[in-house]
Amino acid sequence: MSSQTDVRLDDAPDLRTEREATPGSAGRGSRSLRPGERDAGSYYGLPVLNRTPWSDHDIAGYLFLGGLAGASSTLAAAAELTGRPALARAAKVAALGAVGGSLYALIHDLGKPSRFLNMLRVFKVTSPMSVGTWILTAYGPQAATAAATELTGLFPRLGRAATVGAGLAGPALATYTAALICDTAVPAWHDGFREMPFLFAGSAAASAGGLGMLAAPVAQAGPARRVALAGTALECAATVRMRRRMGMTAEPLRRSRLLKAGMALSVTGALLGQALGRRSRVAAMAAGAALLAGSACTRFGIFHAGIASGDDPRYTVEPQLARLATSRAERDLR
Amino acid sequence: MEFSWPLLRQLTGKDRLGRAAAAKSPRTGSRPARTAAADRVVKSVCPYCAVGCAQNVYVRDEKVVQIEGDPDSPISRGRLCPKGASSLQLTTGSGRLRKVLYRPPHAADWQELDLDAAMEMVADRIIETRRATWEWENAGRRVARTMGVASLGGATLDNEENYLIKKLFTALGVVQIENQARVCHSSTVVGLGTSFGRGGATTFLQDLQHSDCVLIQGSNFAEAHPVGFQWVMEAKARGAVVIHVDPRFTRTSALADLHVPIRVGSDVAFLGAIVNHVLENELFFRDYVLHYTNASTILREDYRDAEDLDGLFSGFDPETRDYDDDTWQYEGMRTVAASGERDEHYDRPAGTMPPGRAEVQGGTGVPLHGEPVRDETLRHPRCVLQVLRRHFARYTPEMVQRVCGVPPELFAQVCRHLTENSGPDRTAEFVYAVGWTQHSDGAQFIRTASILQLLLGNIGRPGGGIQALRGHASIQGSSDIPTLFNLLPGYIPMPHAHEHERMRDFLRADSPCRGFWANMPAYLVSLLKAWWGPSATRDNDFHFDYLPRLTGSHSTYDTVLAQLDGTCKGYLLLGENPAVGSANARMQRLGMAELDWLVVRDLNLIESATWWKDGPEIETGELTTSEIGTEVFFFPAAAHTEKSGSFTNTNRWLQWHHRAVEPEGDARSDLWFMYHLGRIIRRKLAGSGDPMDRPLLDLTWDYPVEGESAEPVAEAVLAEINGWDAEGRPLDAYSQLKDDGSTVCGCWIYCGVYAGGVNRAARRKPAAEQDWVAAEWAWAWPANRRVLYNRASAAPDGRPWSERKRLVWWDESAGRWTGHDVPDFEEDKPPSYRPEPGAQGPAALSGIDPFIMQSDGKGWLFAPSGVVDGPLPSHFEPQDSPVANPLYGHQRNPARKLYRHEDNRYQPSGEEPGASVYPYVVTTYRLTEHFTAGGMSRHTPYLAELQPEMFCEVSPELAAERGLVHGEWATVITARSAIEARVLVTDRIAPLHLNGRVIHQIGLPFHFGPNGLARGDAANELVSISLDPNSHIQEVKALSADIRPGRRPRGPALPELVLSYRRRAGVTEHTGTEV
């Protein structure tokens, strides 16, 4: 659309325009690039990616609370169906509290909280946040109903249905958040997308188990202890595998103190729960608290490791260069 | 079916994933682009630089809502650089002031003032000061003037505004009228004018595309004239070689083929060596040189060259530092001085030209008398070519290495490209700007390039010529319609004080002259008629005695000294910011602090308006607000979108911008200010019987006004500038002007812009509908010619030198000159024409004399007159330089202008003791992102954020030597002051190797100052006032300094630091002032 003065001194219509100027075409004879002069590989060491604008309290908190809520609802349903009312009651209340908290965190982090409902304009499978919103939409009222009926004793049938419904939706709530953070360009998140849901599932289970131990009498907390142990095991396995598979982008994960602390707390909590939780309420409560803290630390750790990986251009650039080299080599082999 | 819930649209429509149409909100796309929704589009011109890019101003509900490029412009093709692109913010930004501000004497702060009251007060101040300082005589000669009032500024204003400033102030007897042209390109007028006859660029931007080699030197083209640079890229696309000779690797260098780092101030040595190379290897364009230049003209026997006298030419008077140019004349021929110079010749010893006068001749060409003696074989030892050869013989590649720091191989490449791309079939173009003009021998830089281009046969030809890139939007206009002390409109000189002088005497020496200046009586009488109308008659000498008289130099720098010594009491700044932009900024402020009153008209609160409150001297304690008695008025100016008028761009094109909206609040155009100021003063003085008021009361001053604010009609002023005949019909061309008082014309070179009553400056026939010359876009002086001296694009016989380079040629069958451009030649004068002996005026020039403003019709390789510091350029070191001059015993230009003053100390140089205290070379320059002294960019957020802080550029080597840390602070110190800047360490400033010695250069952008959003110390605090003697331009491009890490001291410690350096260097009032 830009105009050119076409009529020129020599009247040739096919004259080159300035778009075809080639600066540096005259001058000395050509020299080839000096070898080994590759640049640092970044622009003044600045990140390639823009930093995720999320606050850790809100979003890491959301990851934790969402997991706690989801797994708690499932635990509640299981407890209710297997006749552990105290555990069920505790888990339902916890689920409601956690989902409430997570919703608050989520909305709080929106730049325009008043526009939360815009999430309901569309349903986008390509957007874990959209999917998550619909999961929350399905899950939230059931969890609320479950807790409300539990606490008030009204509408027991409805309560049971809601409990089961929330219990079935709970795991989705607990794991979609992994897809949420992995579906970004943030290296330490994205590259872990295979293990992250398991890590989150494990961590959610551990936290729900922990809460169960904390809130339910020892007698009914058996499932909580087992869930905590299994969850912790899953979390550990996923973490180990993730670090091994990811390559250099796992560095920020490996370096994360929070992750180390989270793991230690979870393992301590799970083992303590197994060893003493059956006997001592105090021990059970301590184990539960450790598990909750461990899960929270893990989520905050993942969050911060991701931010750190995005802030360092190496984690964006180098794996991509390696990928290019590999595909080039493959192409050359062919 | 359309659902309002997108989810339903998603589920029912094609966009199942909800990523396109389904997700569209009703608001999206519902608001049309404001370019499409505008009520009207007003044609305008960018108010920043002299490229003169066309703008479309979009108006809705009487507000400007968008400004962007006009694609129809043949110059800019719709593009704008960041400054032009930020015009909307400049003109509509919230930062712009809309209220008159007033600071009573000694007050601590501004107060608001009613506009009308302020106008009355300013009128009173002018009347009082004028009365108190009126001089009828000076040293026994009639001067009829006041030295108590001065004005500065004009390059940002319209031609019409400049015209009213000059007209009113001249009628008031004010002579100290100056503008940016002084500090910017005044040496261009001398350099190009003496060489070719006119002081403007010889070509136009679009013609660059036809060049085969573009040599950019002394200009940072891509940064300072970005939109013009597209034409370099056009040339490049078509195979041209682009060379950038610059001390720094800039954004221009980045796009060039060759970057040649050069030490600032050494260009005469560099170009002189190319001249030498061309002469020694017989690479010049022989036919061109022989016929179109004065190469064959023989010089007088008693001429002595600088080579004979160690840097001095014959005729030097060490007492006055002046040359008597008698011995520089052609053999057997008496040179009568030019229109300007002649003026003082009959009561002063010949050749003692007061400073500033040479610029007059520069603008007009120097008439000669008699017949020059020529040797067509070019072998006569005293013919110009041989003199030239001897003069430049020592300018060798080795000397280039020693003086400029340019290695011989690189130098050889430049020579090769330049000479290979010159000749009948190829042309090379030079592009320069203030990297050449702002030196204590700036005119000679330009002279050297002119000599070279004449030798290579590149003047007047397509893709050739010398492109002088001018600065402000209308700085060319403010030179043509000069708010300059030494000129009247159209480069007619201001008269000097002589006894009993009548106009006849002033003009007398002109009458026998040849070339187009023969008609000066008609130009001058028509001007006087324009100013004093019916009251100007033959009997009263057309009121020639109403013109105040000069007694030497009254340039802006002289005015500063006059302020300091109390002579000048009132000052009007009409769009200029000397507290940042002028050399020795501190002295500018100290001068203003001595004033009785100061009027500042500007868009923003610039430093020149607020120094009494928050200037650097308040911080150091050198000035105290309550002790400053200066009364300050600030008037908000209207922006270009708020007034109509014409700008003259760098290539002499007058382009009209139309008013888009009314200015808000108290903002008014300068046209309004000048007109109403004049009206009020005339009202107040009406009935005065005092003869000093006659010029004012007889002045024609009744322009029609329009609108609520009574804005004068700018087109009416343009009509007066163009002129009319006895019947009041607009004139078509300056050839119609008469010396009998029957024609009126405010500026003869602009005559024709309003031909037929049509505003030709407002013509906007789209580029796409015209050829590349675009003759129907705007109007160029003279006579709408775009390439000057284009007769030279044809061989003596009138045929083009080559098919490839045809521009203007003789059409034998039609018996007239024809071609792409308007011929810069009498249309029907055949190539075979030879004047009768004794012919006068234009008829005295032959059919092979392309330089029609020159009295011999030739391009001047050797300037027998007109350049006060020598007929040929010689290399001298800048006033302050760490390098000794290896060529001559005189370190500095012997004829330079200096001001000995406590606040203007010079530094030891070269091998003088103490020179090592200031060991580094400093140069100052521009950035794409800012504009000049910053008034139009530092207050504009979109520009300010791009370069937010003052910085200095240094090489890694210098940084290591002085421990400067990238990103941290450094302090730069000269004998005048010290400033701080952030450090930018970069390979772009290479240390230079001169004869084994390493010279480091420091780069300082000069845009910054304490006000606005982007801030920092002003580079001009460091600079001394040392001037080119021809043009009075200051040397801001080359000085020496020390640099050290860390911030500068605050408070009284700052002057202390400067003094301690001076003591160490042994600086006294005599330092650097030798001949």
Next chain:
Amino acid sequence: MGFFTDTSICIGCKACEVACKEWNAVPEDGLSFTGMSYDNSVGLGADTWRHVAFVEQRKPLGHQETGARDLDFRWLMASDVCKHCTHAACLDVCPTGSLFRTEYGTVVVQEDICNGCGYCVPACPFGVIGRREASGTAAKCTMCYDRLEVGQEPACAKTCPTDSIQFGELDELRERAARRLEQVHAAGTSSARLYGHDPADGVGGTGALFLLLDEPQVYGLPPDPVVTTADLPSMWRHAGAAALALLAGIAVAAWRRGR
């Protein structure tokens, strides 16, 4: 529609940055000296939609001769912008539909819908989009959607003094870019390359192609960006599996009798 930004003829004037801000009323983005050559706007974000990078290198540019020092040197300038990816992660992940694809194939934020979740920010592999502090909503280049609708070219392309930014039909631009690359190579700058031109790349080719004179990362661009949602099906599968595992795990844990 799209852009071809030919950095080999960019003069680094930043007119594109300013014209964009003027047209779109983008706020000023901070007044700090960075020391990054002549770049003080740092990078793309909510308040900078065009960004000109400045890279000083000790490398030669074709046959360019750079003077006295025994040092190769070149100064690269490049104007960066939203790539308007064919597979745009920002758009994919946007939960509100605020980001959508227009009829011109461009990717545009609808400010009135954006809830400021900020999800698009980490999703963009190029570091383009940002969330504005003041408004709380996301912002980036719209390819001057409103101008396109009235048949006007984008403000940045229009203003560019050397036509370094060229606007037009993508197919035509791709062809032109390929031709141009040959030209620049022939002129001696062997390090030149195209970026974003390949529809087979990780983002399906971009709506803004570039001719770069060095590797992308030198300009702050990712060398091989991949739209993150390319892995999303797999992510969903893994998440689903993990959810089932969680469900099953808890069920098993509860059904096991005992205390």
